[in-house]
Amino acid sequence: xxxxxxxxxxxxxxxxxxxxxxxxxxxxxxxxxxxxWNGTSVFFSGLDRHRVTTVLSPADLAPYRNNTLLLIIAPExxxxxxxxxxxRSFLERGNTILLADDFGTGNAILRGIGSRIVILPxxxxxxxxxxxxxxxxxxxxxxxxxxxxxxxxxxxNRPAPLEGGNPLLTSSxxxxxxxxxxxxxxxxxxxxxxxxxxxxxxxxxxxxxxxDPSIFINSMRDPGATWDNQKLIDxxxxxxxxxxxxxxxxxxxxxxxxxxxxHVMKTSLSTEIVLIIVLLLIxxxxxxxxxx
Amino acid sequence: MRADAKYALIAALALGVLLALGLFLSSPLLYTLExxxxxxxxHDNTAVLKMQTLNSTTDVLPLMQDLLGYTGPVVVSIRVxxxxxxxxDLELFAKSRGSLNNLxxxxxxxxxxxxxxxxSKAMQHQLLTELLxxxxxxxxxxxxxxxxxxxxxxxxxxxxxxxxxxxxxxVQELYNQYQVETGKVTAISTQFGLDATDEETxxxxxxxxxKEIDRNRNQQDELNRIIDFPIRRSARLSFLMSSDxxxxxxxxxxxxxxxxxxGYRAGGVPGKEVTVFLDSAPVSSTITDELGSYxxxxxxxxxxxxxxxxxxxxxxxxxxxxxxxxxxxxxxxxLSVTRSDNKGDVTCTGSVTANRPxxxxxxxxxxxxxxxxxxxxxxxxxxxxxxxxxxxxHTVVARFFGEGxxxxxxxxMPQVVDVSIPRIIPAYMQIIPADNTFGILLAxxxxxxxxxxxAWYYLHRLPGRGTFDLLKRAExxxxxxxxxxxxxxxxxxxxxxxxxxxxxxxxxxxxSLLARYARILKAEGMSVAAWVVYRQxxxxxxxxxxxxxxxxxxxxxxxxxxxxxxxxxxFSSFVSTYERIRYGGQRSVAMQEEFETRIQSTQSELExxxx
Amino acid sequence: MKKKVLSAIALFIWLVxxxxxxxxxxxxxxxxxxxxxxxxxxxxxxxxxxxxxxPRYHRYIKYLVAAGIILFGCIVAQKVLEILAx
Numbered sequence: 001x002x003x004x005x006x007x008x009x010x011x012x013x014x015x016x017x018x019x020x021x022x023x024x025x026x027x028x029x030x031x032x033x034x035x036x037w038n039g040t041s042v043f044f045s046g047l048d049r050h051r052v053t054t055v056l057s058p059a060d061l062a063p064y065r066n067n068t069l070l071l072i073i074a075p076e077x078x079x080x081x082x083x084x085x086x087x088r089s090f091l092e093r094g095n096t097i098l099l100a101d102d103f104g105t106g107n108a109i110l111r112g113i114g115s116r117i118v119i120l121p122x123x124x125x126x127x128x129x130x131x132x133x134x135x136x137x138x139x140x141x142x143x144x145x146x147x148x149x150x151x152x153x154x155x156x157n158r159p160a161p162l163e164g165g166n167p168l169l170t171s172s173x174x175x176x177x178x179x180x181x182x183x184x185x186x187x188x189x190x191x192x193x194x195x196x197x198x199x200x201x202x203x204x205x206x207x208x209x210x211x212d213p214s215i216f217i218n219s220m221r222d223p224g225a226t227w228d229n230q231k232l233i234d235x236x237x238x239x240x241x242x243x244x245x246x247x248x249x250x251x252x253x254x255x256x257x258x259x260x261x262x263h264v265m266k267t268s269l270s271t272e273i274v275l276i277i278v279l280l281l282i283x284x285x286x287x288x289x290x291x292x
Numbered sequence: 293m294r295a296d297a298k299y300a301l302i303a304a305l306a307l308g309v310l311l312a313l314g315l316f317l318s319s320p321l322l323y324t325l326e327x328x329x330x331x332x333x334x335h336d337n338t339a340v341l342k343m344q345t346l347n348s349t350t351d352v353l354p355l356m357q358d359l360l361g362y363t364g365p366v367v368v369s370i371r372v373x374x375x376x377x378x379x380x381d382l383e384l385f386a387k388s389r390g391s392l393n394n395l396x397x398x399x400x401x402x403x404x405x406x407x408x409x410x411x412s413k414a415m416q417h418q419l420l421t422e423l424l425x426x427x428x429x430x431x432x433x434x435x436x437x438x439x440x441x442x443x444x445x446x447x448x449x450x451x452x453x454x455x456x457x458x459x460x461x462x463v464q465e466l467y468n469q470y471q472v473e474t475g476k477v478t479a480i481s482t483q484f485g486l487d488a489t490d491e492e493t494x495x496x497x498x499x500x501x502x503k504e505i506d507r508n509r510n511q512q513d514e515l516n517r518i519i520d521f522p523i524r525r526s527a528r529l530s531f532l533m534s535s536d537x538x539x540x541x542x543x544x545x546x547x548x549x550x551x552x553x554x555g556y557r558a559g560g561v562p563g564k565e566v567t568v569f570l571d572s573a574p575v576s577s578t579i580t581d582e583l584g585s586y587x588x589x590x591x592x593x594x595x596x597x598x599x600x601x602x603x604x605x606x607x608x609x610x611x612x613x614x615x616x617x618x619x620x621x622x623x624x625x626x627l628s629v630t631r632s633d634n635k636g637d638v639t640c641t642g643s644v645t646a647n648r649p650x651x652x653x654x655x656x657x658x659x660x661x662x663x664x665x666x667x668x669x670x671x672x673x674x675x676x677x678x679x680x681x682x683x684x685x686h687t688v689v690a691r692f693f694g695e696g697x698x699x700x701x702x703x704x705m706p707q708v709v710d711v712s713i714p715r716i717i718p719a720y721m722q723i724i725p726a727d728n729t730f731g732i733l734l735a736x737x738x739x740x741x742x743x744x745x746x747a748w749y750y751l752h753r754l755p756g757r758g759t760f761d762l763l764k765r766a767e768x769x770x771x772x773x774x775x776x777x778x779x780x781x782x783x784x785x786x787x788x789x790x791x792x793x794x795x796x797x798x799x800x801x802x803x804s805l806l807a808r809y810a811r812i813l814k815a816e817g818m819s820v821a822a823w824v825v826y827r828q829x830x831x832x833x834x835x836x837x838x839x840x841x842x843x844x845x846x847x848x849x850x851x852x853x854x855x856x857x858x859x860x861x862x863f864s865s866f867v868s869t870y871e872r873i874r875y876g877g878q879r880s881v882a883m884q885e886e887f888e889t890r891i892q893s894t895q896s897e898l899e900x901x902x903x
Numbered sequence: 904m905k906k907k908v909l910s911a912i913a914l915f916i917w918l919v920x921x922x923x924x925x926x927x928x929x930x931x932x933x934x935x936x937x938x939x940x941x942x943x944x945x946x947x948x949x950x951x952x953x954x955x956x957x958p959r960y961h962r963y964i965k966y967l968v969a970a971g972i973i974l975f976g977c978i979v980a981q982k983v984l985e986i987l988a989x
Contacts, residue, residue, distance in 0.1 A: 029334055037337050074334075103334065127348045127399060131341035138347070157335040173484050174348040176404075185404040191483070214335035223338065226345070313933065320933035732987060736980045743976025747969035843955045 030074045030213065031254035037219035040073070040252050047237060047245070054247045058086030066094035066204075067241040074213040074251040075105045083248060084112035091205035098236060100213035102160040110209065115200050117164040117209045124159045124194055124211075125183065126175035130223060134183050138227065139169040139196045147208075147235040148197065155227040156196060157220055159212035165198030168208070216252075346399070352406070355392045357486050359413050360477070362388065364494035366420050370427050371501045378424050382417065389413055402662060405480050412476045419470045423498075426463050429572045430456065430505060436610075451613030455572070455601045460505055467502050471495060527552040529566065531604040531611035538592045539621050540698050541648040547587045550580045550606055560584020566606045570595070570616075580606075592618055593651065597698035618698045621646045625655070627690040627704035632681065632711040640707075641676045644692045646699045649673025653699075656691045681711045805895060809888075818884065822873045825891055826866075832898055833863060847871060859897035866890040907960050910951045917943040934978055941971045 025035045032044040055061060055070065070090060079087070091097060091113055099106050107119050125134035135158045141148040148168050161177055176189045185191070199208045214220055215229055223229055237243055247253050264271065316322060325340060346352075362385040369378035392410050396402060433456045440449040474495045481488040527550070534545035550564045562582045567574045568590065576588045590602075597620035604611040627642035640657055644650040655675050657665045667677040679688070691703040803811075805828060813821040830850055834842030836857065842850060851867040854860040869890050872878050921939045925931050948964055 029332060037339060038332055038335065127346055127352055127401070130343070130345050131336075131338060132344035133336055133341050135336065136338070136341065157338070172348045174352060174406075184400045187403045189404075191405055217335060219338050220335070316933055320937075322931040322933060323929070324932075325929040732984065735987075736984065739980040739983065740973070740976050743973055743979070746976075747972040750972065751965055751969050841955060841957055844957070 026254065026256050028251070028254035028256060030217065030251035032252045033255060035218070038217050040216045040218065042218045042221050043216045043233070044252070052237065052243045052245060055244045056247055058082045058248065061086045061090045061244070064090065064093070064095055064242065064244070068095045068244060069236070069239060069241065070095065070097045070244045070246055071236070072097065072099045072101070072106070072109065072246040072250060073216055074103070075099075075101055075109060075246075075249045076251045077249060078105060078108045079112060079249055084109065088113045088203075091207065092203040094204040096206045096208065098208045098210065100210040100216070102158065102211045102213060104160075106209070110207070113202060113207065115165070115202055115207050115209075117162060117198050117200055117207065119209065119211050120161045120163055120177075122161060122177040122179060123181060124156075124161050124171060124175060124196070125178045125185075126171045128172045128174070130155050130227070134178070137171050137175065137196070139171050141168060142170050143168050145199070147232060149235070151228040151232055151235075153227050154215070154232055155220070155223045155229055156212040157214035157217075159196045159214075161194040162196060162198050162209060162211045165195075165200040165207075165209065167195035167198050169197035169210075170195045213251075352395065352399075353484060353486060355388070355395060356406070356409060356481070356484065359385070359388050359392060359409075360481060360486060360488055361490045363416055363420065363474075364490035364497065367423075367494045367497040367501065370420075370424055371497055371504070373427070373431065375424065375428060378420075382421060382424065385417055385420075389417065405483065409477060409480045412473045412480075415473045416470065416477070419466050419473065423463065423466050423470075426459050426466070430459050430463075432572060433459065434508070447612050448610060451601060451603070454615075455613065456509065458599065458601075460509060463505065464502055467498050470498055527561075527609045529604055529606055529609045529611040531568075531602070531614060533602065533614050533616060536615060537617040537619060539619050540592055540646050540650070542592045544590045544592065544616060545587065546590060546602065546604070547585065548604060548611060550584050550586065550609070564606050566604050568602065568604050570602050571600050592698065594696045595698060596696055620698045620700055623650065623692060623694065623699045623702045625690050625692045625702045625704040627657075627688065627707055629688050629707040629709045632709060636681050636683065636711050637678050638681055638688075638709050638711070639676065639678050640688060640690065641674065642690050642704060643672075643674045644669050644702075645673055650692070650697065650699060653692055653697065654695075656693070657688060658691060659686050659688045661687070661689075681709070683711050685710050806888075806891065809891065818879045819874055822870055822887065826870050826874075829863065829866065829894055829898065833859070858900075859894065862890070862894045862897045866894045906951055906953075907958070910947050913947055914943060917947075937971075937978070938975065941968075941975055944968055944971065 025033050025039075025041070027036055027038075028034055029038050030040055032040050035041045053060075061070070068090075070087075087097060087109065097113070099109060101109075101119060104119060104121055110117055110119070123135055124137055126137040127134075128138040129136045130138060137156045137159055139154045139156055139159070141151050141154075143166065145168060154169060159171075171194050173193050174191055175194055176185050176191050177194070178185075179189060180186065196212060197208065197210045199206055215233065220229060221233075245252075362381060366378050366381045366385070369375075369381060389410065392406075392413075396404075396406050396410060401407060433452055436452045437449060437456070440446075440452060474491050478488045478491050481491070529550050530548040531546060532548055534547075535542075538544055546568055548566075549560055550566060551560045560580070560583045562580050562584055564580045564584070566578055566580060566586045566588075568576045568578075568588050570590065575590055578586045578588050580586045586604075588604075595618050597618050600616045600618065601613045602616050603613040623644055623646040625642060625644050627640060630639045630641075632638045642655075644653050644655060650669060650673050651671050653669045653673070655667050655669060657667060657677055657679065659665070659679060659681065665677060665679055667675050669675045675690075685708060687706045687708050689703055689706045692699075692701055694701040805825065809821050809825050812824055826847060830842055830847070833839075833850065833854055837854060839845070839850070839853060845853070847867045847870060851860075851864040854863055869883070869887050873883060873887060918940065921936060921943075925936065944964075945968060948961075948968055951961060953961070
């Protein structure tokens with residue numbers, strides 16, 4: 001009898017764990033709860049809680065004076081007026097923003113803060129590639145500036161070309177923009193060098209634009225020893241000064257269904273307290289029964 | 293929890309799981325790696341991509357840089373008249389070009405600047421080869437010129453000079469084309485940051501070379517006006533042509549005499565080998581006949597349009613140089629494309645015709661303006677080629693460039709072909725007609741019935757019966773075989789039942805039941821012997837009545853379940869006697885006799901009834 | 904250990920093994936699972952069989968196996984249809 005009890009308990013525990021794991025993760029692009037290949041769960045779980053803070057509303061940006069880095073990863077919608085104003089004043093105080101976007105919504109942010117860098121639409125393809133897909137472009141540094149200071153080559157995944165600013169990372173000379181999406185070079189597509197990471201001084205601060213947020217996803221975290229993706233991300237995140245992660249307008253906050261509930265539970269203190277009290281009550285009831 | 297509740301719960305859970313599984317009945321493949329890689333517009337799943345690292349700075353640009361370094365040295369070698377070195381370098385050049393072309397195909401870069409670079413390089417290679425040949429010819433002509441001047445042969449001299457002029461003009465043209473190609477190459481090289489200084493050097497050297505040969509020409513002209521040596525000739529070869537102009541397909545008859553002068557007498561010399569040269573290249577050879585004359589027919593096939601020089605040579609004797617002017621004619625190219633077959637093969641046929649069908653002409657079949665297949669016409673001017681096209685609509689054009697032919701280029705009308713590749717059913721699977729609904733239903737029904745039959749057999753097969761049992765049953769039906777065959781093989785002596793006869797002695801084969809009974813009776817007693825006989829009969833009865841696991845039944849139960857058979861009554865009375873002996877312990881002699889009688893009657897009933 | 908418990912444990916272990924292998928191969932296919940389960944249960948039923956008695960747990964399991972065989976026949980028929988439909 002006791003054996004069957006233990007076996008049943010084991011099975012229940014295993015199923016509870018599995019259910020939790022299944023319900024808390026999702027398959028949304030770039031989501032930090034997505035443990036699949038296209039989520040950013042590994043990046044977020046590797047962040048040092050003491051140094052990295054999340055920004056949930058434009059007012060959270062106010063206290064930071066200078067030398068703070070704000071990471072905006074894959075913005076999903078056009079920014080609101082307050083957000084744009086907050087970004088602009090954040091830059092005015094001498095901080096840095098790193099915007100990673102290849103879908104084009106970042107252009108509105110760039111326009112709003114007064115930068116001349118433009119993320120061009122188009123599939124950047126190159127002969128320098130890591131897989132037999134011309135969209136897996138390899139980019140090389142062209143300036144010896146942080147964060148690309150000690151990097152030799154970066155692997156990107158469907159980047160977009162950049163225009164404007166001072167380029168930090170560019171593709172090789174044998175790259176082109178695939179306008180018709182057939183993954184080949186056609187007669188009307190010219191070869192040239194395209195920037196994928198550029199910086200520009202705005203006010204007292206600096207805006208760095210990286211036209212590929214896909215370097216943060218789980219399957220691109222460690223593409224191999226040849227490419228310094230890991231090093232680049234470490235350089236960005238492990239600065240001595242505080243690092244902020246934008247969670248107002250980013251696909252990394254993506255949740256749906258059950259995971260929204262769990263996310264709310266995790267983030268809001270009051271629901272956590274209520275949950276703990278309920279669990280304690282259940283444990284007390286069960287214990288009391290046993291004693292009797 | 294009560295046992296019923298437990299089982300009810302398990303049953304409910306199992307039912308729930310089965311229902312959940314039933315939801316997936318239509319798509320049993322729940323998860324594969326391919327399914328996980330749903331197409332995302334932001335990025336590709338690198339786990340399913342094939343790893344193929346390429347680096348332009350290490351894989352592509354060095355190849356291109358390498359190619360840039362060949363042309364300069366070749367031109368220098370030609371200029372200093374180092375023919376062997378130049379040829380060797382041109383060969384290496386061709387090989388390197390091959391590797392770049394392979395890389396272009398592998399990377400599918402055929403519409404890029406790399407391809408233009410490669411094409412310009414190919415053109416340069418061709419131009420340099422022609423330059424090399426022209427240089428060799430110019431040298432030969434210079435030697436001839438010196439000889440003719442020494443021989444004081446003004447006609448030959450003039451002809452040689454004329455040919456030399458034509459060659460120099462050709463070299464000038466080559467230079468112009470080379471300049472254009474080098475310009476393209478240099479532009480692309482600077483775009484990619486390659487070092488094109490060798491190209492520039494080559495171009496400069498080429499220009500110098502052209503100037504040099506012109507200077508030589510002018511110097512020779514000066515010399516010609518001064519020197520004139522009279523020298524006696526010893527042998528003479530004459531050369532005449534039937535016509536001095538022609539078009540493609542015409543046959544020019546060339547004839548002449550080889551005669552030698554003895555003092556003032558001239559006699560034809562037979563048996564001399566005469567070779568006819570066209571533009572300093574031999575085209576035909578023949579032997580003079582007994583009169584010393586020779587006759588050669590030169591067809592105009594792959595001779596470019598324009599003036600050409602023809603002369604004959606025998607040994608060291610050269611004839612006069614005659615000029616043949618070839619006029620170019622227009623051509624038409626036709627193309628027809630058959631419908632595609634199941635694999636996507638289309639057959640392209642057509643012809644190239646000028647004033648006559650053009651034989652052995654190179655024809656390019658271009659499909660979708662980028663893919664080129666080379667073929668050539670046969671002796672009737674027709675060509676035929678098979679192209680393998682992918683699915684979809686394609687345009688095919690046949691082009692004839694007329695290079696080396698005195699024919700203007702032409703191309704055919706574009707033909708459009710629509711290729712659709714159906715899925716193929718291998719022939720062996722076409723037993724069941726695929727478009728016949730009834731046939732399909734019949735096949736499906738047959739398969740399901742087959743498996744139902746297997747399930748039925750599984751359910752109703754006799755316990756412990758192997759496949760060999762069926763054979764043994766057939767043997768048992770033949771008369772005279774003793775009852776040992778009737779034993780179900782799973783009932784072995786010495787198995788898991790108590791009170792067995794000693795296992796050591798296995799019954800000798802072909803022993804009859806009664807003999808066995810008698811033997812065991814003597815060895816081990818009445819009870820055991822009775823039991824052995826009962827087992828025999830019980831096995832036989834269970835076989836007849838299809839009773840599974842008859843050994844789990846008591847004798848009385850077995851006899852009660854024996855109904856509607858002729859041997860049932862005798863078996864029942866046998867069983868009652870057996871019970872009395874085995875369980876009742878009655879071992880008297882009368883009992884024994886009664887038992888033996890019952891054995892015999894039961895045995896005869898059982899065997900009498902068996903078919 | 905009693906045969907009843909042993910056969911249930913054996914079936915459980917067999918199903919866990921095939922689940923683990925399907926996870927390792929990144930391929931979860933119900934048809935493969937079902938066929939392997941059928942093989943497992945056939946083997947176990949044969950091994951569990953006793954010569955002289957018919958225990959309660961063994962009495963009706965043959966009908967389950969027969970149902971499995973018929974379902975297997977349906978899968979085969981479906982595969983044949985798929986090939987013909989190409």
